[in-house]
Amino acid sequence: xxxxxxxxxxxxxxxxxxxxxxxxxxxxxxxxxxxxxxxxxxxxxxxxxxxxxxxxxxxxxxxxxxxxxxxxxxxxxxxxxxxxxxxxxxxxxxxxxxxxxxxxxxxxxxxxxxxxxxxxxxxxxxxxxxxxxxxxxxxxxxxxxxxxxxxxxxxxxxxxxxxxxxxxxx
Amino acid sequence: xxxxxxxxxxxxxxxxxxxxxxxxxxxxxxxxxxxxxxxxxxxxxxxxxxxxxxxxxxxxxxxxxxxxxxxxxxxxxxxxxxxxxxxxxxxxxxxxxxxxxxxxxxxxxxxxxxxxxxxxxxxxxxxxxxxxxxxxxxxxxxxxxxxxxxxxxxxxxxxxxxxxxxxxxx
Numbered sequence: 001x002x003x004x005x006x007x008x009x010x011x012x013x014x015x016x017x018x019x020x021x022x023x024x025x026x027x028x029x030x031x032x033x034x035x036x037x038x039x040x041x042x043x044x045x046x047x048x049x050x051x052x053x054x055x056x057x058x059x060x061x062x063x064x065x066x067x068x069x070x071x072x073x074x075x076x077x078x079x080x081x082x083x084x085x086x087x088x089x090x091x092x093x094x095x096x097x098x099x100x101x102x103x104x105x106x107x108x109x110x111x112x113x114x115x116x117x118x119x120x121x122x123x124x125x126x127x128x129x130x131x132x133x134x135x136x137x138x139x140x141x142x143x144x145x146x147x148x149x150x151x152x153x154x155x156x157x158x159x160x161x162x163x164x165x166x167x168x169x170x
Numbered sequence: 171x172x173x174x175x176x177x178x179x180x181x182x183x184x185x186x187x188x189x190x191x192x193x194x195x196x197x198x199x200x201x202x203x204x205x206x207x208x209x210x211x212x213x214x215x216x217x218x219x220x221x222x223x224x225x226x227x228x229x230x231x232x233x234x235x236x237x238x239x240x241x242x243x244x245x246x247x248x249x250x251x252x253x254x255x256x257x258x259x260x261x262x263x264x265x266x267x268x269x270x271x272x273x274x275x276x277x278x279x280x281x282x283x284x285x286x287x288x289x290x291x292x293x294x295x296x297x298x299x300x301x302x303x304x305x306x307x308x309x310x311x312x313x314x315x316x317x318x319x320x321x322x323x324x325x326x327x328x329x330x331x332x333x334x335x336x337x338x339x340x
Binding site: 028029030031032033034035036037038039040041042043044045046047048049050052053064068071072074075076079083084087089136139143144146147150151155156158159160162163164165166167169170 | 198199200201202203204205206207208209210211212213214215216217218219220222223234238241242244245246249253254257259306309313314316317320321325326328329330332333334335336337339340
């Protein structure tokens, strides 16, 4: 971080003026070290991508987390709640609440495991499978296609690789 | 997304086995399209980076959002609550709660604006400035240095550029 002080100042000056709803006449704020902080940049990009995801998915009313659960259930039928929640890094109480929501919309079902009566096996319903198919199409054609266009295919792959490296090895 | 079906399957196979606390004997789940979803990858990487940030910042008990507020106040003294909250994309109720916390720890202060009595001007206290200086050092030497090592300086710059592009133009 020794060389970066000047780079920070430069990139802060280069930033687009942030949207400032109430006080439209206010000059842009000096971002300082913030624009060089990877965590901050990750969070801002993630929020932007999730916003667009929700917009694209409005007809189906699925959040990114709900979509990821349906995807995993489809690929891994008969796994239990703990396995799905752990794989997605979702905390148990949040996951239970999410499943309640998906089950009340008849998108997935919880069944007692034949091997372990204390454990719940998760499966997609027929409606869940149909909704997932439509959701995948929306994600691919509306959401990911636009990201692909913005970044270019090669950069998109490079970005995914770096993010996977951070998630796995940091 | 037409060519990516095979790439998806390949990269899913190539993934490290996810950590599965309770059921250690369970085989890794098939991630399918998830590992190709940019939003999902962003979220996983962001969570990992925030976890490490909190670990590095444990001696000072600052969250990433609190740190970013202190940084902005330092660079932009005398701005009002709305400007700081809007710049960081923090919702008003959350921001008010965060300021309450920072103020109770004597890290920042709210003062009535001389120009507009309805508006609150935010300033760092002396203690806030001292804590921020220590925090910056911890972030640079513990947190960002490790990220730099993991990614390499060139990749880190490329990553920041792509994230900024997404945050600004997507």
